[in-house]
Amino acid sequence: MIGRTKLLSHFCLKSSRSFSTTHEVRSKVAVLGASGGIGQPLSLLLKHSPLVTQLSLYDIAHTPGVAADLSHINTRAKVTGHVGPDQLKAALEGAQVVVIPAGVPRKPGMTRDDLFNTNASIVRDLAEAAAKYCPKAMIAIISNPVNSTVPIASEIFKKHNVYDPKRIFGVTTLDVVRANTFIAEAKGLDPKEVNVPVIGGHAGITIIPLISRCNPSVTFPNDKLDALTKRIQDAGTEVVKAKAGTGSATLSMAFAGARFAISLLEAINGKEVVECAFVKSDVTEATYFSTPLVLGKNGVEKNLGLGKLSDFEQNLVKSAIAELQSSIKKGESFVNK
Structure with a gap:
């Protein structure tokens, strides 16, 4: 059987990386858009990481089912599912890392920029919540077009006077x-x-x-x-x-x-x-x-x-x-x- 750390390394990390679980910070990771095509496999990989102690899943639908499914995996992360704007606060409070894959996917003939009108609003609203409830978290934005959604999140954090450019990332x-x-x-x-x-x-x-x-x-x-x-x-x-x-x-x-x-x-x-x-x-x-x-x-x-x-x-x-x-x-x- 492949060991837990070895399998995680195989999934996510360069072969030269390794990590100790001896002196870890307790880490809550929130995934916003956790029920989608990226969010579900992303959440699965994060559930497997011994560095995650709490995995908080948010989306506008289906997250209780995704959370229930992942919660049966025998790794240390506790999984919680949150649905709709009323539950964003609970999803985000205390998070050290927030990953945002939310939004609509590309279809044939679409450019990333074609996604702008829909995904820009989604990222704006989620950034608003993160700025309120976990302003010191690391924000990792996957939602396209990243070249525009990262500036959107940054401007929202500025409006809330909690902007730290060292903590907002576009995932490339x-x-x-x-x-x-x-x-x-x-x-x-x-x-x-x-x-x-x-x-x-x-x-x-x-x-x-x-x-x-x-x-x-x-x-x-x-x-x-x-x-x-x-x-x-x-x-x-x-x-x-x-x-x-x-x-x-x-x-x-x-x-x-x-x-x-x-x-x-x-x-x-x-x-x-x-x-x-x-x-x-x-x-x-x-x-x-x-x-x-x-x-x-x-x-x-x-x-x-x-x-x-x-x-x-x-x-x-x-x-x-x-x-x-x-x-x-x-x-x-x-x-x-």
């Missing part, structure tokens, strides 16, 4: 996971042993894999490098098309979301962890930007910046800035209109 981990996987496939490597930083944003040309900084080092001819970069940038559309109208990248996003949430919990427990995420930033002309971050007990401990880029990657950054600025402004304007 799936771009890293995809880059690791696709490069490993191309080079015949173990994907668990590949690590590629992905910077920028979380949509189309704003997704910038730094293949020149891949560990272990890899090289590709220019045409293959361009094709691989485009595949990483368009990987979400690849899944939407393959599912033929039945959904978007829910399982892989749940995997990536769990990895990031567990990294936050590791950091809260005193371990120095590096993850890429979309955060408030002065690294480029875009006021939010994803780069490798050192995570600590209070969120972002250090932004590691762009680092050394190839000429190809520098051009990708230049091409992404205008779109990022537009998406950021759209999110901020939604709150401040």
Whole structure:
């Protein structure tokens, strides 16, 4: 039988990671949108983590059933289910980490930006609740378009005078996971042993894999490098098309979301962890930007910046800035209109 910690590592973490349960902080994690296509498998992976002592599930429907189902799993996290706005306070109070996968999924022909009108309102309302009931929590936003929903959440926290840019994250981990996987496939490597930083944003040309900084080092001819970069940038559309109208990248996003949430919990427990995420930033002309971050007990401990880029990657950054600025402004304007 695979041991509990080993199985969690296999699900969510790089193979080099391990964690002790000896001196843990008691950690409540709230998942907002827990009954959906991302929320359910994400909650399952979090239930498996020994770092989670309370798993609080919220959605507008079906959460009691999801909570009852997960509560039968013999891991330490206590699971509670909460339904509707009246139960948001109970869902959020005392949470150290809040993960937000709530919203509608992409369908064929839709861009992430097409989701804006629906998901912007959802994230706004959930951020309002988090700002009221757990203002010091780490907020991990999965709901697309991330390039706009993170600024929305930030503006809401500002309105409540509880804004801390070190604690609000757009989860871009799936771009890293995809880059690791696709490069490993191309080079015949173990994907668990590949690590590629992905910077920028979380949509189309704003997704910038730094293949020149891949560990272990890899090289590709220019045409293959361009094709691989485009595949990483368009990987979400690849899944939407393959599912033929039945959904978007829910399982892989749940995997990536769990990895990031567990990294936050590791950091809260005193371990120095590096993850890429979309955060408030002065690294480029875009006021939010994803780069490798050192995570600590209070969120972002250090932004590691762009680092050394190839000429190809520098051009990708230049091409992404205008779109990022537009998406950021759209999110901020939604709150401040």
